[in-house]
Amino acid sequence: MSRPEPGTAAVDAALARRMIEIRRHLHRNPELSNAERETQAYLKQALEEAGLGPVRPVAGFGLAVDIVGTAGPSNRKVVIRADIDALPIVEMSGEPFTSEKPGVMHACGHDAHAAMGYAAAILLDRRRQSFSGTVRLIFQPAEEAEPLGGRRVVAEGLLDDVDAAIGIHVDPYTPTGRIAVGAGPYTLACDIFDVVVTGNSAHAARPSDGIDAIAVACSMVTELQKIVAREIDPYDPLVISVTGIEGGGAYNVIAAEARLKGTIRSGHEETRQKAWRRLRQVLEGVAATHGATVAVDLQRGEPPVVNAPEMVELVRQAGRAIVGPDNVLSAPGWTAADDFAFYSEKCPSVYFRLGIRNEAAGAIHPLHHPQFRIDEAALPQGAAVLCATAESFLKTME
Known part of the structure; x- marks a missing residue:
């Protein structure tokens, strides 16, 4: 040197x-x-x-x-x-x-x-x-x-x-x-999201009596990955990461609520807007498929x-x-x-x-x-x- x-x-x-x-x-x-x-x-x-x-x-x-x-x-x-x-x-x-x-x-x-x-x-x-x-x-x-x-x-x-x-x-x-x-x-733009999934509680031995919020949340995590993998040009930077999941509290109770949180990283404003829109659509769609409801809070961060x-x-x-x-x-x-x-x-x-x-x-x-x-x-x-x-x-x- x-x-x-x-x-x-x-x-x-x-x-x-x-x-x-x-x-x-x-x-x-x-x-x-x-x-x-x-x-x-x-x-x-x-x-x-x-x-x-x-x-x-x-x-x-x-x-x-x-x-x-x-x-x-x-x-x-x-x-x-x-x-x-x-x-x-x-x-x-x-x-x-x-x-x-x-x-x-x-x-x-x-x-x-x-x-x-x-x-x-x-x-x-x-x-x-x-x-x-x-x-x-x-x-x-x-x-x-x-x-x-x-x-x-x-x-x-x-x-x-x-x-x-x-x-x-x-x-x-x-x-x-x-x-x-x-x-x-x-660098990429950074946004964060918080998600609350609401189902119905039930005895763990009879899950058919309720709507398992944790199972719904797990499906959401899987489906969100497809936004980047199947909907975005590989040369257009986008990362969607779920970084936290929380729900339940007892061994013998189906969870009525689960929470997710994560981040969206994007390189272009158009892609950023699409990611927000598709994230909401995917989460609402998965929730509806399982008979659950979902609330999404998305906060815009730095460009x-x-x-x-x-x-x-x-x-x-x-x-x-x-x-x-x-x-x-x-x-x-x-x-x-x-x-x-x-x-x-x-x-x-x-x-x-x-x-x-x-x-x-x-x-x-x-x-x-x-x-x-x-x-x-x-x-x-x-x-x-x-x-x-x-x-x-x-x-x-x-």
């Missing part, structure tokens, strides 16, 4: 140690979406101790801090976004700094995103004299669950005076030392992230300088969703992936896995690319 070019932002050893310390503290003390009180307080203290400010609370349990360049007058602004929330997962990673909160884990790498955001802020503060304009760091809560923090960031006007936005996500499918980015749609070509090129330029040309991948997007999409709806944006896969370090598991690990050697590179991309954007506008 090549060394950063002269004049390029680089994370020194002391800052790297502090970044890792912050990441491990957050990993040890994860908090779920819309409950990031301690995370907010900890990051605020870390930023203020580093001399940054004013650090203001935003979007509930988020933070924002502006770093103003001194190279000359400019009204240009660019956002760097780092999400900070964790997931309801029991950690099994074996890390010495494993979660101390039962059932909560940073299994998506947002602890690393927050730490890289911190390091990027320090780098930019050190390099104020090299750029004009403002970099706004947003440490955003609630990326993982409704009500989404990205939507609230927009509603609070934090992007109203912003010209561009930059987001990063750790990528366990790409080796450490590489970054991946591409123009156009880069797809769309990467602006000119912002993608800035990331590529920064990546070539920091990790070397051969380690900058022109990679397609992924089927995950991210509420950074609300930023990309508001202004030209780029969302790039930082490789953190390293078999020797045990960083081989996918996102949202209880054994998920991060190769921390990648984090200085991610912070440097964030800094260099923001700085390059402001310089192109001078």
Whole structure:
């Protein structure tokens, strides 16, 4: 891997140690979406101790801090976004700094995103004299669950005076030392659904006296899979996943009610609308076939992230300088969703992936896995690319 070019932002050893310390503290003390009180307080203290400010609370349990360049007058602004929330997962990673909160884990790498955001802020503060304009760091809560923090960031006007936005996500499918980015749609839209199936209770020895809500729900799960498999063009991305099923309570009683929940991921609005329509039709049809009834609650979530070509090129330029040309991948997007999409709806944006896969370090598991690990050697590179991309954007506008 090549060394950063002269004049390029680089994370020194002391800052790297502090970044890792912050990441491990957050990993040890994860908090779920819309409950990031301690995370907010900890990051605020870390930023203020580093001399940054004013650090203001935003979007509930988020933070924002502006770093103003001194190279000359400019009204240009660019956002760097780092999400900070964790997931309801029991950690099994074996890390010495494993979660101390039962059932909560940073299994998506947002602890690393927050730490890289911190390091990027320090780098930019050190390099104020090299750029004009403002970099706004947003440490955003609630990326993982409704009500989404990205939507609230927009509603609070934090992007109203912003010209561009930059987001990063750790990528366990790409080796450490590489970054991946591409123009156009880069994640899928995400919606969630809740379903209540109502039948009639009966003695388990006489199921014919009732309508088994669990059996109906199981048929629904099977039939929903056919929407993607048999009704959608294979080149048109759509994923429908049932992620929870609950019903019954006794060994000898036919369940009168069962509940399903799940998610719809789509790449195009037309397909999104079709999926909603067909999901309702399939569920209502299966319920009617079995003499049951069904109630469906479908919530619209984030749209797809769309990467602006000119912002993608800035990331590529920064990546070539920091990790070397051969380690900058022109990679397609992924089927995950991210509420950074609300930023990309508001202004030209780029969302790039930082490789953190390293078999020797045990960083081989996918996102949202209880054994998920991060190769921390990648984090200085991610912070440097964030800094260099923001700085390059402001310089192109001078």
